[in-house]
Amino acid sequence: MKGIIPVNECQGGVTAPKGFTAGGLYCGIRKTKKDLGMIVSANPAVVAGVFTLNRTQAAPILVDKAQLNRSALCSAVVVNSGNANACTGERGLNDAWDMVRITSKALRLPEEQVMISSTGVIGQYLPMEKVAAGIQQLAGQLTAEGNGDAAEAIMTTDTYRKEAAVRFSLGSSIVTIGGMAKGSGMIAPNMATMLGFITTDAVLPQSLLHKALSKANNRSFNRITVDGDMSTNDMVIILANGQAGNEPFGEHSEEFQLFCAALEYVLIKLAKMIARDGEGATKLVEIVAKGARTEEEATQAARSVANSNLVKTAIHGCDANWGRIMAAVGYSGIDFNPEDVEIRFDDLKVLNKNYEIVLDEKKAKTILQKDFVQIVIDLNQGSQKTRFWTCDLTKEYVHINASYRS
Numbered sequence: 554m555k556g557i558i559p560v561n562e563c564q565g566g567v568t569a570p571k572g573f574t575a576g577g578l579y580c581g582i583r584k585t586k587k588d589l590g591m592i593v594s595a596n597p598a599v600v601a602g603v604f605t606l607n608r609t610q611a612a613p614i615l616v617d618k619a620q621l622n623r624s625a626l627c628s629a630v631v632v633n634s635g636n637a638n639a640c641t642g643e644r645g646l647n648d649a650w651d652m653v654r655i656t657s658k659a660l661r662l663p664e665e666q667v668m669i670s671s672t673g674v675i676g677q678y679l680p681m682e683k684v685a686a687g688i689q690q691l692a693g694q695l696t697a698e699g700n701g702d703a704a705e706a707i708m709t710t711d712t713y714r715k716e717a718a719v720r721f722s723l724g725s726s727i728v729t730i731g732g733m734a735k736g737s738g739m740i741a742p743n744m745a746t747m748l749g750f751i752t753t754d755a756v757l758p759q760s761l762l763h764k765a766l767s768k769a770n771n772r773s774f775n776r777i778t779v780d781g782d783m784s785t786n787d788m789v790i791i792l793a794n795g796q797a798g799n800e801p802f803g804e805h806s807e808e809f810q811l812f813c814a815a816l817e818y819v820l821i822k823l824a825k826m827i828a829r830d831g832e833g834a835t836k837l838v839e840i841v842a843k844g845a846r847t848e849e850e851a852t853q854a855a856r857s858v859a860n861s862n863l864v865k866t867a868i869h870g871c872d873a874n875w876g877r878i879m880a881a882v883g884y885s886g887i888d889f890n891p892e893d894v895e896i897r898f899d900d901l902k903v904l905n906k907n908y909e910i911v912l913d914e915k916k917a918k919t920i921l922q923k924d925f926v927q928i929v930i931d932l933n934q935g936s937q938k939t940r941f942w943t944c945d946l947t948k949e950y951v952h953i954n955a956s957y958r959s
Contacts, residue, residue, distance in 0.1 A: 559721055559722065559811075560719040560720065560721040560814075560815050560818055561719060561720050561721065562717070562718065562719055563718045563719065563720050563729070564718065565697075565700055565718050565731055566700035566701070566703075566704055566716035566717070566718055566731050566732065566733045567592050567700050567703065567704075567716075567718075567731045567732060567733050567750055567751075567752045568592075568696075568697050568698065568699065568700040568731065568752075569700070569718035569720075569729050569730075569731035569752075570718075570728075570729040570730065570731050570752045570753050570754035570794070570796070570797075571729070571754040571794075571796035571797060572594055572595040572596060572754060572794045572796040573592060573593070573594055573595070573697070573731070573752045573754075573792075573794070574592075574593050574595070574695040574696055574697050574699060575590070575591060575592045575593070575695060575696075575699040575700050575702070575703040576590070576591055576691050576694050576695045576696060576699035576702050576703055577589065577590040577591070577691070577699065577701075577702035577703040577704070577705055577706030577707075578687060578690060578691055578694070578702070578706065579687075580633075580683050580684060580686060580687025580688075580690070580691075581680060581683035581687070582633055582634070582635035582636050582673070582679070582680060582683060582684065583634065583635035583673075586634075586635075586705075586708070587634075587702065587705050587706035587708075588633055588634045588635045588687075588706060589631070589632070589633050589634075589684070589687040589688065589691060589706055590631070590632045590633075590634075590691075590702070590703035590704070590705075590706035590707050591629065591630065591631045591632070591656075591688075591691050591692070591695060591703065592629065592630045592703060592750060592752065592792070593628060593629045593630075593660060593695055594627070594628050594629070594752070594792055594794045595794070595796075596628075596794055596795075596796070597626040597627070597628050597666055597794075598626065598627055598628065598752075598792035598793055598794035598795070599625060599626060599627075599757070599758065599759050599762055599792070599793045599794075599795070600621065600624075600625065600626060600627035600668065600759070600762075600790065600791070600792050600793075601621075601759055601762040601763035601766050601790070601791050602617060602621060602668070602766075602788060602789065602790040602791070603766060603767060603770050603788065603789050604617070604618065604787065604788045605784060605785065605786065605787035605788065607784065607785050607787070609639070609640065609785050610639075610785055611637050611638055611639035611640075611645075611671060611675075611785045611786040612638045612639065612641060612645040612646045612648065612649035612671070613638060613649050613652075613669045613670050613671045613786065613788075614785075614786065614788060615646060615649070616646070616649045616650060616653060616669055617668050617669065617670070617788065617790070620653070620665060620667070620668055623665040624663075624665040624666060625759045626665075626666055627666050627667070627668050627790075627792055628660070628662045628663075628666040628667070629656055629657075629660055629662055629666065629667050629668070630667075630668045630669070630670065630750055630790060630792070631652060631656045631667070631668075631669050631670075631688060631691075632669070632670040632671070632672070632703075632706070632707050632748065632750070633652075633670075633671050633672075633673075633679070633684060633687075634671075634672050634673050634706060634707050634708060634709050634735070635672075635673040635674070635709070636671060636673040636674055636677055636678075636679050636680075637671050637672055637673045637674060637675045637677075637785060637786050638671040638678075638679050639671075639675045639676065639785040639786060640675050640676045640785070641676065641677070641678055641679075644678060645678065645679070648678065648679045648681055648684075649669060649671075651681060651685070652669045652679075652684060652688070653667045653669055655684075655685050655688045655689070656669070656688050656692070659688055659689045659692035659693075660692050668790055670707075670748055670750075670786070670788060670790075671786060672707065672709055672735060672748055672786055673709055675785060700716060700731070700733065701714060701716070703733060704716050704733040704735075707733070707735040707748060707750075708735050709735065710832055711735055711736065711830055712830055713826075713830060714733070715733060715734045715735060715736075715823055715826040715827060715830070716731075716732070716733045716823075717731070717732050717733075717819045717822040717823050717826075718730065718731035718732070718819070719815055719818055719819055721811065721815050723755065723797070723799045723802075723808055723811060723812065724799055724800050724802075724808060725799075725800075726797045726798055726799035726800070727797065728753065728754060728755045728797045728799055728812070728815075729753065729754055729797070730751065730752070730753040730755070730815055730816055730819050731751070731752050731753070731819070732749060732750060732751040732752070732819050732820070732823055733749075733750055733823075734747060734748060734749040734750070734774075734823040734824075734826070734827060735747065735748050735827075736748070736779075736827035736830075747774060747777075747784065747787055747827055748786065748787070748788055748789070749774060749788070749789035749790070749820070749823060750789075750790055750791075751766070751789065751790070751791040751792070751816070751819065751820070752791070752792050752793075752794075753791065753792070753793045753794075753797075753816075754793070754794055754795065754796040754797040755793050755795070755797050755799060755812060756793070756795040756797065756798065756799050756800075756801055757793055757801070757802070757809075757812070758801075761802075761804060761809060762791060762793050764804065765791075765809070765812060765813045765816050766789065766791050766816070768813055768817070769813060769816040769817040769819075769820045770789055770820060772817055772820075772821065772939075773817060773820035773821040773823070773824040774789060774820060774823075774824050774827075776824065776852065776855075776856075776939070776940065776941045776942060777824045777825075777827055777828045777859075777941070777942045777943065778828075778856065778859045778860050778941070778942075778943050779827070779828065779831035779832065779834070779943065779944055789820075791816075824942060825837065825942050828942040828943055828944050829944065831943070831944035831945075831950070832949070832950045833946075833947040833948070833949025833950035833951075833952070834944035834945055834947065834950070835869065835924065835944075835945055835947060836868060836869070836923070836924050836925065836926055836944060836945045837924065837925050837926070837942065837944060838859070838865070838868055838925075838926050838927075838928065838942065838943045838944055838945065839925070839926070839927045839928070839940060839941070839942055840855040840858050840859050840928050840930070840940070840941040840942070840943065841855070841927060841928065841929045841930065841938065841939075841940050842854040842855035842858075842882075842930050842932065842938060842939055842941070843929065843930070843931050843932070843937075843938035844931045844932040844933045844934055844935060844936070844937075844938070845887070845889075845932050845934055845935050845937045845938065845939075846888075846934050846935035846937065847935070847937050848937045848938075848939055850887040850888075850889075850932075850934075850937070851932075851937050851938050851939040852939045852941065853885050853886060853887050854882050854885045854887050854889075854930065854932065855930070855939055855940070855941035856885070856941055857881045857882060857884065857885035857886075858878055858881040858882060858885075858928065858930065858941075859941045859942070859943035860881075860943070861877060861878075861880075861881040862946055863877040863880075863881075864877045864878055864881055865943065865944070865945050865946035866945070866946050868921060868926060868945045869945035869946055869947050871918050871921040871922050872921070873898060873903060873912055873914060873917035873918065873921060875896050875903050875904050875912065878896055878928065878930065879891065879894065879896070879904075882894065882930060882932075887932075889932050889934050890933075890934070892906060892907050892908065893906055893932065893933040893934065894906070894930065894931065894932055894933065895930075895931040895933065896928070896929065896930055896931075897928075897929045898917055898920045898921065898926065898927070898928060898929075899920050899926070899927050901913065901916050901917055901920055903917060906933065
C-alpha cells in the first residue's frame with residue numbers, strides 16, 4: 554500500500570500528530586507491569602469510535618457510547634490493563650464513570666470530553682483507590698514522548714508494543730495519523746480482546762471521521778483473527794484535533810480519499826501486528842481470497858479459512874493440507890463451484906481447477922517453515938478479492954489460556 558498512496562512512516566505513535574501527549578505507569582492493578590495509560594489532546598478533538606457487537610459489553614463500552622451521545626469532542630482517553638471491568642454490574646458501571654470524573658478533575662476538562670477503556674480479566678472489580686491515584690499521578694507527567702509508555706501500559710498478553718504513524722500532504726498542509734493498539738488473544742473483532750487508539754491533527758467533521766474510521770476498520774481490525782473469540786471490550790477510538798490546519802474537504806473529494814487510505818494504512822499495520830503477536834504464535838498468515846463475486850463473499854471465505862483451527866494447526870506443523878482449506882471455504886456459506894477453486898502457498902501452486910493436485914511437498918514445507926505465509930484461494934467466480942490475517946495455532950496458546958487468570 555505504501556507504494557500506492559504517498560505516505561511516509563514516522564515515529565511517535567499516538568503523539569506523532571501535533572498537539573498530543575501521552576504517558577503510562579504502574580498503578581497496582583497488575584502485579585508488576587505498567588497498567589494505566591493516557592492520551593491527551595491540547596485542544597478538544599473531534600472524536601469517533603466503533604465498538605464490539607458482543608451482547609456482553611464491558612462498562613467502559615457503555616460509558617463511551619454515552620459520552621459520544623453527549624459530545625462530539627474529546628480531549629482525553631484513559632486506559633487500564635489487567636482488569637476488563639466487564640460483567641461487573643452496577644458497581645462496575647459506577648467505577649467506569651468514576652474514571653471519567655477523576656480524569657476530568659485531574660486534567661481540568663469537561664467530563665463529557667473524557668473517554669475510557671479497560672482490558673484484562675473479566676468479572677473482577679477495579680481497585681479504584683489505586684486507579685484514582687494512578688490517574689492523578691499520570692495527569693502530571695504526560696509528554697510528547699510518552700507514546701511508548703502508553704502503548705506498553707495497555708498490553709496484556711502482548712509480547713511487544715504496537716504503534717504506527719504516517720505523514721502525508723493534504724493540499725498545502727502536512728497531516729499526521731498515529732496509533733497504538735493492543736491484542737494477542739481473544740481476537741476476532743466485529744466492530745461495529747483488542748483495543749485501538751488513533752490520533753490525527755487533520756481537520757474534518759465528526760461525520761467524515763466516523764465514515765473514514767468505519768471503512769478503515771472493516772478492512773483492518775475486522776479482518777484479523779487469532780482464536781475466533783470476540784471480546785467484551787473491543788473498541789477503536791480516533792481523535793482529530795485539527796492542528797494541521799488543512800482546508801476542510803468533502804466526502805467525495807480526493808483529500809478525503811487520501812485521508813481514508815492513510816488511515817487504512819495505519820490500521821492495517823496495527824492489525825497485522827496483532828495477528829503476528831497472537832498468543833503462542835510463530836507465524837503470521839495472510840489469507841487472500843480472490844475471484845469472488847463480491848468483496849463481502851471474498852471476506853466471508855477468507856474469514857472461514859482464517860478461523861479454522863485445523864488450517865491453523867496444519868500451518869504450525871508445516872503440513873500443506875490444502876483439503877482443510879477447501880473444507881473451510883465450503884462451510885463459509887458463500888455460493889461457489891468447488892471444482893473451480895485454485896490454491897497456492899505464496900507462489901507455489903498446490904491445486905488447479907477440477908481438483909488437479911500439483912503439490913510439491915518439499916517446496917511447500919520450505920514455504921510453511923517461514924514466519925510469514927500467504928495462502929491464496931482463487932474462487933474463479935468473479936473479480937473481487939480481500940485479505941485476512943491470522944496466525945498459527947500452537948501448544949503455547951493452550952498453555953497461556955489455561956492459566957490466564959493466574
